[in-house]
């Protein structure tokens with residue numbers, strides 16, 4: 356069974372091909388990390404998969420019930436409290452005020468936000484707390500598929516790890532699926548079941564590698580050695596750290 360199926364996806368911007376002939380399947384319970392050179396179209400592919408962008412070619416088939424997208428910027432409403440921002444994820448659900456409050460409190464605890472934080476406005480939160488609030492807003496509606504578009508790029512190393520642990524706990528351990536865009540191979544090795552590599556010249560997916568062990572059981576030494584082996588000996592990863600010079604000012 357496939358929860359997300361991308362078939363022959365193609366896309367271009369202003370006549371320039373960004374994606375061509377992309378095929379990707381994500382199985383139940385699978386968290387897939389998508390890596391590739393800067394400007395290779397990772398975000399565009401995630402946005403197409405999530406229905407935010409209509410592809411020029413190809414077909415997207417979704418077998419899951421509901422998805423949520425977590426972006427690099429938390430995108431919280433500045434005039435609403437943290438609790439109201441999280442509850443925004445429930446706007447399409449008919450719930451009593453009590454149910455709504457309980458759902459917000461439960462999901463806030465999962466991302467380690469204190470009840471006192473819920474009364475604060477986004478400007479009163481740290482960058483990490485804002486990103487946790489954004490994750491809580493995504494999780495509160497109980498999606499069974501999560502899209503992550505480089506969500507932790509702007510965070511410092513310690514905070515990034517905490518966020519990755521939340522992803523592992525909430526996605527991998529709960530049996531849901533996800534597509535996680537990142538340009539950080541260590542992050543991909545730490546959290547994903549499988550890493551898919553996108554070509555930098557619009558030639559589709561170069562290949563994929565299953566990551567040994569289960570997310571949440573990999574220690575730092577294993578992550579480090581796996582990344583070194585990928586970058587040093589596996590040609591699939593030869594260009595993942597390249598940069599598209601057209602996107603550099």
Ligand SMILES: Nc1ncnc2c1ncn2[C@@H]1O[C@H](COP(=O)(O)OP(=O)(O)OP(=O)(O)O)[C@@H](O)[C@H]1O
Pocket residue numbers: 368369373391392393394395396397398399400538599601602
């Ligand atoms: N709305 C848009 N209009 C025109 N060009 C765009 C648009 N969105 C993306 N592009 C271009 O498409 C290419 C792929 O962009 P995309 O953001 O998908 O790549 P990416 O792999 O996620 O990059 P990065 O790792 O740097 O975030 C880039 O050259 C980018 O400039």
